[in-house]
């Protein structure tokens with residue numbers, strides 16, 4: 339275990355890798371090549387903040403070049419360090435493989451706490467960071483494509499695109515240099531909510547198997563299940579809203595920086611979000627009581643726990659106290675490898691990060707494809723499909739002598755818009771990937787948890803890419 343400030347996040351990822359590698363039968367050299375980070379770029383650059391100059395520490399790590407471009411978010415946090423970015427880049431490689439997104443893994447990090455800077459200062463830092471990436475060829479639609487992560491969003495992605503396009507004037511695919519952009523700046527509908535929506539589709543699929551649910555003492559289906567969420571940021575918020583609105587899940591607890599709340603009758607996440615915006619805190623939300631510590635959310639008695647903040651939240655020290663039946667790892671690395679052993683012994687179902695939070699990269703892939711095709715999804719076929727369905731409905735009406743009302747006709751004959759196609763593509767991806775992982779879990783002797791099964795599934799795909807390259811036998 340390394341002595342870094344990050345509690346051994348990379349060690350934890352590699353420990354999980356080693357556990358799964360035993361089941362693959364792949365040669366040692368190939369496994370080693372897959373395991374290591376291919377390129378690590380550490381930079382330090384000056385930015386004038388107010389009247390003083392600050393030296394900003396930042397990173398971009400490309401974990402695997404077996405497929406290009408590489409892909410992964412950019413994190414802004416005061417806790418960013420090389421090992422953390424390496425661990426996150428590593429997870430990206432397996433994540434992409436699991437959901438069949440044809441990219442290698444990467445990740446970026448800027449060691450700043452965004453709340454300490456004005457919007458103008460954040461823009462300056464983001465543009466300078468992008469310039470450093472351009473200088474070293476660490477960004478480009480065919481090279482390395484960043485996206486949002488903890489502490490960043492569509493605003494930062496717009497600054498990145500603008501900086502890139504300024505330096506690369508005339509590059510026709512420039513807009514594909516980054517994803518998660520605002521929709522009106524070459525983004526795609528549905529990207530903001532994509533990770534949370536992916537978590538929801540994954541959960542819906544996971545709880546649909548009667549035998550699997552029986553093992554953990556739950557009935558199949560999401561309706562009525564209780565959920566606790568740590569972190570009400572992009573991922574936590576959308577997971578909560580969609581699970582509540584589309585899955586009938588009851589959110590009983592939420593934790594944020596300022597504290598944690600519990601409401602036995604359910605917490606309306608949209609209203610809570612509004613309340614926090616108005617008051618600056620989730621604490622005091624009507625119908626809820628404050629928990630002693632914000633960490634208590636992790637130990638609540640509930641069906642589904644969604645850690646959606648940062649890594650290393652469930653460790654050996656608190657794992658024995660976790661009471662949830664299912665843990666959906668919406669954040670990256672919220673459970674240390676050692677803590678997971680304890681959770682598995684307790685019979686808790688852990689749905690691993692590299693599968694369950696892959697909705698973001700999946701829709702980023704759709705956005706990148708949209709940028710390369712220079713056209714929004716649905717533009718060519720929407721009207722054509724609408725006319726075809728209309729003709730079919732008219733034919734049925736004529737043949738049966740019955741007519742349907744205008745509203746029904748509209749519903750049946752509607753052609754798909756971009757948002758419909760994005761959601762359908764995401765749902766298909768999350769279901770397919772879960773079925774592949776579950777198949778490994780059922781068929782591979784000795785594999786008895788979803789993370790190991792997910793790793794085995796990913797390693798099969800990454801290794802076959804390496805073999806196709808002809809480097810390994």
Ligand code: NAD
Pocket residue numbers: 411486487488489490533568569570571572573574593594595632646647648649668669670671695696698699
């Ligand atoms: P975000 O910055 O939008 O939100 C994170 C939230 O967690 C913030 O509101 C923060 O105040 C809160 N938080 C931090 N520490 C906390 C603690 N100890 N207790 C309670 N709340 C706490 O970040 P995000 O984009 O939602 O990312 C969250 C996690 O999901 C990260 O691990 C990230 O790597 C992962 N992830 C994000 C995406 C994406 O598309 N944004 C995709 C895949 C994975």
